[in-house]
Amino acid sequence: MDPLKSIAQIAASGMSAQSARLQVVAENVANADTTAKSAGGDPYRRKTIAFEEYLDRESGLNMVRVADVGRDNSAFSLRYDPSHPAADPDGMVKISNVNPIxxxxxxxxxxxSYEANLNLYEAGRKMRGLMIDLLK
Structure with missing residues (x-):
């Protein structure tokens, strides 16, 4: 197998994984201040993402992919707001467990990480171009 093609494939798998991670982060940030819609309900629960290494049988390369998108089961924060529709009898409202920081x-x-993989991809592309120039 062409080693420069291998570089591109490995970098592409890394970029794909980090892109999925950025999507999860964006969803979490967008829902950071959500509350339950009704009394006793739960607000948005933070999502987590896990990666795994796998062997691509076609190329024989070790790649990375998303293994699981899960939920963070940590406790929700409480805020006193007796006028909120989701307030419990004590006036407390559950707030999402997303920590924006x-x-x-x-x-x-x-x-x-995405940028590092992109740089690797670009370096492989440049090496391939130089190799073609040498063969002319």
Whole structure:
């Protein structure tokens, strides 16, 4: 197998995984301040993402992919708001368990990982171009 094609395939699998991670982070941030719609209900529960390494049998390369998109089962925050439709008898409303600061850190890490994979892809593309130029 062409080693430069292998670089591109590995980098592409990394970019795909980080893209999925950014989508999960974006959904979490968008729902950070949600509450339940009715009394006793639960608000948006933060999503988590896990990756796994796998062997692509066709190419023989170790790649990365999304293994699971799960839910963070940590406790919801409570806010006192007796006028809210989802307030319990004590006037407390459940707030989503999304921590925007944590999500921003995850977004930055995913963005940088995506960029690193993109740089790897571009380096492989440039090497392929140089190799073609040498063969002329």
């Amino acid at each position: 944590l999500e921003m850190a995850n977004m930055r890490e995913a963005s940088r």
